Amino acid sequence: MRVITLSINGQKHSRAVPPSTTLVDYIREELNLTGTKKGCDLGECGCCTVLVDGQPLLSCLTLAADMEKKEITTIEGIADGAKLHPVQEAFVEHGALQCGYCTPAMILNAVSLLENNPKPCRKEIKECVSGTICRCTGYTKIEEAIEAAAAKNGGGGA
Numbered sequence: 001m002r003v004i005t006l007s008i009n010g011q012k013h014s015r016a017v018p019p020s021t022t023l024v025d026y027i028r029e030e031l032n033l034t035g036t037k038k039g040c041d042l043g044e045c046g047c048c049t050v051l052v053d054g055q056p057l058l059s060c061l062t063l064a065a066d067m068e069k070k071e072i073t074t075i076e077g078i079a080d081g082a083k084l085h086p087v088q089e090a091f092v093e094h095g096a097l098q099c100g101y102c103t104p105a106m107i108l109n110a111v112s113l114l115e116n117n118p119k120p121c122r123k124e125i126k127e128c129v130s131g132t133i134c135r136c137t138g139y140t141k142i143e144e145a146i147e148a149a150a151a152k153n154g155g156g157g158a
């Protein structure tokens with residue numbers, strides 16, 4: 001066992017875990033932040049995406065021990081208290097989810113995209129969501145929601 005201290009959603013957490021613990025297991029099993037999903041556990045489905053220093057990263061392929069100096073953001077960390085993040089609001093308004101399993105990853109990818117590129121074109125939005133597999137909704141509503149969130153910020157392209 002090794003004590004690993006991570007900063008997640010602005011709070012420090014310390015847990016004694018096996019050194020081989022992945023970030024997704026640390027987040028879900030140790031902290032009970034179950035918004036981060038575990039699908040394939042092989043780096044293929046994208047459901048386990050979190051933001052590390054603002055960039056999307058697959059938490060199933062990442063050792064928790066390698067993240068000690070980073071700032072990690074999960075889906076639980078993007079709302080402002082009871083107020084949803086604009087991307088979350090847009091997903092609700094556009095019905096951009098069904099079972100919701102892919103949704104945290106889709107939203108975090110979109111949050112990162114819009115922070116780096118407030119006016120993405122549809123092609124850039126498609127690329128942004130292409131690494132996450134959605135088995136139910138299809139991608140059209142998800143892309144429309146991200147476009148709408150961009151438009152609210154004065155961005156959004158054709």
Ligand code: FES
Nearest residue numbers: 039040041046060
């Ligand atoms: S659970 Fe990480 S990519 Fe599928």
Ligand code: FES
Nearest residue numbers: 098099102134135
């Ligand atoms: S909403 Fe079910 S996997 Fe995307």
